[in-house]
Amino acid sequence: MTLSTANARLDRGFYRREPIRVARSLLGQRLVRVEDGARRAGIIVETEAYLGIPDKAAHTYNGRRTDRNASMWDDGGHAYVYFTYGMHYCMNVVAGRAEQPVAVLLRALEPVEGLVLMWPLRARARVERDLCSGPAKLCQAFGIDRALDGNDLVGGDALFIERVRSRALPASRIVASPRIGIGYAAEWVDRPLRFHIRDNPHVSVT
DNA sequence: CCCGTGATTTAT
DNA sequence: TAAATCACGGGG
Numbered sequence: 001m002t003l004s005t006a007n008a009r010l011d012r013g014f015y016r017r018e019p020i021r022v023a024r025s026l027l028g029q030r031l032v033r034v035e036d037g038a039r040r041a042g043i044i045v046e047t048e049a050y051l052g053i054p055d056k057a058a059h060t061y062n063g064r065r066t067d068r069n070a071s072m073w074d075d076g077g078h079a080y081v082y083f084t085y086g087m088h089y090c091m092n093v094v095a096g097r098a099e100q101p102v103a104v105l106l107r108a109l110e111p112v113e114g115l116v117l118m119w120p121l122r123a124r125a126r127v128e129r130d131l132c133s134g135p136a137k138l139c140q141a142f143g144i145d146r147a148l149d150g151n152d153l154v155g156g157d158a159l160f161i162e163r164v165r166s167r168a169l170p171a172s173r174i175v176a177s178p179r180i181g182i183g184y185a186a187e188w189v190d191r192p193l194r195f196h197i198r199d200n201p202h203v204s205v206t
Numbered sequence: 207c208c209c210g211t212g213a214t215t216t217a218t
Numbered sequence: 219t220a221a222a223t224c225a226c227g228g229g230g
Contacts, residue, residue: 048225057225068214086211088226105225124228136226181225 010161012154015076019095019102022076023049023195026093027169030162031109033142040117040142042109042132043164046196046203048179050092052102057185060101071150072101079159081139081149088136089145093153093161107135107180107194110202118142134204173198180205 010029015022026044033040050058059069059082071080072094080092080103092103109132111118118131118141125131132138139145144159153160168174176192183189196203 050225059225064215066214082225083213084224085226086213086224088211088224090225092225107225134226140227179225184223185225 008163009154010077010163012075012077014163015093015095015153016097017076017095019049019051019104020193021168022093022095023047023104023193024174025168026104026106026161027174027195027197028165030112030164031106031138031142031159032162033114033144033159034157035143038114038117040111040114041162042111042113042138042142044106044108044161045110045200046106046108046194048105048107048195049095049193050103050105051193052096052100055185056188057179057182058101058103063101065101069101072103073099074150077152077154079144079148079151079153081144081146081151083146089139090135091139091144091148105135106138108133108196108202108204109138109141110200111141129201133202137204169197 026047029044030041052060053063060072075098076095078094092105094103096102111131121140122131131141151159175196175198177194178190179194
C-alpha cells in the first residue's frame, strides 16, 4: 500500500529555483538527519537567501571559489556546510543550478523528532527553544559538520528535507527582514533576505 | 558588553 | 609570512 506523498522528499526541481523562492518555500518543511538508523527532525522556521556573485554577503561574492565553498557551486539540492569562528558549523541548502553559486542558510528549526538525541549535544540548552534556534545550534543538535558538506539532499540517506506542504506559506505568515551578522556587506546590509514564520518561538532573534 | 577558537582571506 | 576577519554562541 502506498501512503501517497506523506514522507516524500523535496525533489531536484524544488531546489533549482531562485534562492529567494527557495528560502521562502523551505519555511514549514522538515529537515531530517538519519544517523545509526535513528531520525532527528525539525520544521524549518527561519532562512536567509544568499544571492551569489553580486551579493557582498555571500561566500561566493565576486566569483570566489575555494575548497571551502566549492559545494555552493554544485547543482541545487546539495548541502553547503562551512566552519567558522573556530568552533561553529552552519548549513546551507544550495539553490539554483550547477555553476550558479546561490544558497539558503538554515537559521532555525522547531525540533519535532529525536529530541532525546539533541539534548546531550546542546549542553547549555534548558528548554526546547534552546535546541535549534540559531544556525550553529541546529548543526550541533543534528550532528551536522564538514563530513556532510556536499551531501545530496535529494538522493542521500543521511540528510534530506521532507515535503510537509506543497505550496509556500501565505505571505501573511512570513516575515522578511535584513540578514543577521553581515554588517560588512555595504549596500546589501538592509536587503530583506531573511525570512521567518511569524510568531514562531523557535526563531533565532526577533 | 566581551571572549573563545582556528580556518580562511587579505594585506604587506 | 603576518594580520585581520568571521552568515556564532555563551556568559556577565
